[in-house]
Amino acid sequence: MNDIRPIQYWRTLWISDIHLGTSGCKAEFLLDFLDHNEADTVYLVGDIIDGWQLRKHWYWPRTHNDVVQKILRKARNGTRVVFLPGNHDEFARDFTSYAFGDIEVQDEVVHTLADGRRLLVLHGDQFDGVIQHGKWLARLGDSLYNLALWLNHHFNRLRHRCGLHYWSLSQYLKHKVKNAVSFITDFEETLAGEARRRRLDGVVCGHIHKAELREVGGVLYCNDGDWVESLSALAEDHEGRLQLLDWAAVLAARCTAARGRPPRTLALPALPSALGRQSRHP
Numbered sequence: 001m002n003d004i005r006p007i008q009y010w011r012t013l014w015i016s017d018i019h020l021g022t023s024g025c026k027a028e029f030l031l032d033f034l035d036h037n038e039a040d041t042v043y044l045v046g047d048i049i050d051g052w053q054l055r056k057h058w059y060w061p062r063t064h065n066d067v068v069q070k071i072l073r074k075a076r077n078g079t080r081v082v083f084l085p086g087n088h089d090e091f092a093r094d095f096t097s098y099a100f101g102d103i104e105v106q107d108e109v110v111h112t113l114a115d116g117r118r119l120l121v122l123h124g125d126q127f128d129g130v131i132q133h134g135k136w137l138a139r140l141g142d143s144l145y146n147l148a149l150w151l152n153h154h155f156n157r158l159r160h161r162c163g164l165h166y167w168s169l170s171q172y173l174k175h176k177v178k179n180a181v182s183f184i185t186d187f188e189e190t191l192a193g194e195a196r197r198r199r200l201d202g203v204v205c206g207h208i209h210k211a212e213l214r215e216v217g218g219v220l221y222c223n224d225g226d227w228v229e230s231l232s233a234l235a236e237d238h239e240g241r242l243q244l245l246d247w248a249a250v251l252a253a254r255c256t257a258a259r260g261r262p263p264r265t266l267a268l269p270a271l272p273s274a275l276g277r278q279s280r281h282p
């Protein structure tokens with residue numbers, strides 16, 4: 001390591017949606033984050049290990065093992081580590097209120113901040129049933145949309161030849177994308193609503209891979225983001241103040257500061273893995 005950045009000590013850290021066992025997981029970045037951040041309590045807010053993908057095909061590089069080892073080491077050295085399983089690691093839900101070595105497993109918990117505010121902590125997929133799902137379509141890029149237009153053209157020529165009326169695939173997709181945007185809003189409002197219903201001051205969740213820290217309907221809505229796309233975590237300092245840690249920005253700043261020094265070994269993943277994650281369920 002050629003940087004001398006000090007370790008930051010937090011009261012609490014929340015990380016989720018690491019998706020270990022998939023090529024989309026940015027384990028190197030998370031290892032760097034874990035090296036530079038310590039906390040009294042670390043909440044692993046679900047989708048830590050991607051059981052769905054691992055069942056399909058085994059992918060477990062050394063760095064993914066290192067992440068697990070590093071977290072276990074923190075737990076052994078006195079950090080309280082609480083694992084709240086998500087939909088991709090729901091196999092662990094059978095072990096709720098048990099402990100894996102030094103790691104507690106819970107479905108959800110109420111965390112009390114240093115200033116007394118109380119937050120509901122859970123992955124968030126528990127509310128998928130009441131929210132219309134279409135998130136994957138939100139990731140359709142422009143090029144895919146153009147492809148849809150092209151397909152639409154040929155698709156309808158074929159329909160015409162078969163004597164069928166025109167049906168717009170592109171319109172259909174557009175409609176779906178609009179629904180996906182409203183899915184995020186619905187998710188945020190549903191989770192904030194649940195915290196309000198329970199007379200808590202806010203909620204911390206993950207699941208939709210969109211880091212956020214703001215007030216929604218009078219309560220605090222916090223989403224700690226993910227380690228597939230946004231490389232972010234939520235942190236509480238010793239006064240109870242919350243902030244989002246954008247590790248991609250920290251790394252970019254470090255690279256700029258280190259200009260002239262030899263480049264660090266952290267590298268962005270190859271394109272295929274970046275593409276591979278596009279269609280993945282949140």
Ligand SMILES: [Mn+2]
Pocket residue numbers: 046047086087088123125206207208282
């Ligand atoms: Mn999830």
